Amino acid sequence: MPMIRYAASLFVSLWMACVVLVPDARALDMPKGPVVLIIEGELSHSNSGKKAVFDLSMLEMLSGRKVTLETPWTKGPTTYSGPYLRAVLAAAGAKAGAVTIRALNDYSAVIPAEDVANLDIILATRTDGKAMQVRDKGPLMVIYPFDKDSALYTETYFARSVWQIKSIEAQ
Ligand SMILES: Nc1nc2c(c(=O)[nH]1)N[C@H]1C(S)=C(S)[C@@H](COP(=O)(O)O)O[C@H]1N2
Numbered sequence: 780m781p782m783i784r785y786a787a788s789l790f791v792s793l794w795m796a797c798v799v800l801v802p803d804a805r806a807l808d809m810p811k812g813p814v815v816l817i818i819e820g821e822l823s824h825s826n827s828g829k830k831a832v833f834d835l836s837m838l839e840m841l842s843g844r845k846v847t848l849e850t851p852w853t854k855g856p857t858t859y860s861g862p863y864l865r866a867v868l869a870a871a872g873a874k875a876g877a878v879t880i881r882a883l884n885d886y887s888a889v890i891p892a893e894d895v896a897n898l899d900i901i902l903a904t905r906t907d908g909k910a911m912q913v914r915d916k917g918p919l920m921v922i923y924p925f926d927k928d929s930a931l932y933t934e935t936y937f938a939r940s941v942w943q944i945k946s947i948e949a950q
């Protein structure tokens with residue numbers, strides 16, 4: 780029956796237009812693997828109640844960088860890769876602002892808004908190409924761009940270099 784088929788295809792087209800055009804408050808994939816990061820705060824892209832949760836592959840799809848540098852925690856140059864902190868926050872729809880990064884051991888540090896906006900901080904998911912185990916400061920670690928600005932190589936930024944990250948609170 781052509782009329783019904785026409786109506787059905789019109790309906791499907793309109794529905795698809797809605798899916799594409801209407802901003803989805805939950806426009807964030809669901810994790811398929813183990814959750815390695817929880818973001819809390821005022822978010823516009825949540826996928827777990829009001830929170831945004833990520834597995835490794837969700838994080839590694841975001842824009843980021845791979846950098847080889849020296850840190851106080853490693854012997855010799857080490858390669859770190861992972862998404863930019865600002866890309867992770869954007870994926871969760873967090874507002875621009877400072878963030879509190881919390882570790883599995885309940886250590887926490889505040890990363891000021893200007894660091895998030897101006898510095899190429901990554902949440903490293905890999906060291907020397909390998910996913911980071913908790914015993915190797917994993918699953919995620921904040922890496923400041925010490926390679927781009929040696930003035931960052933100070934205690935102030937070391938203290939913000941949280942490893943064994945569990946969650947981020949966006950302010
Ligand atoms: N998870 C976690 N990250 C952390 C810390 C910590 O205790 N736990 N200490 C911070 C501080 S205060 C500094 S100076 C650097 C270096 O710590 P270290 O001297 O113990 O290696 O790591 C930072 N990141």
Ligand SMILES: [Mo]
Nearest residue numbers: 934937938939
């Ligand atoms: Mo420290």
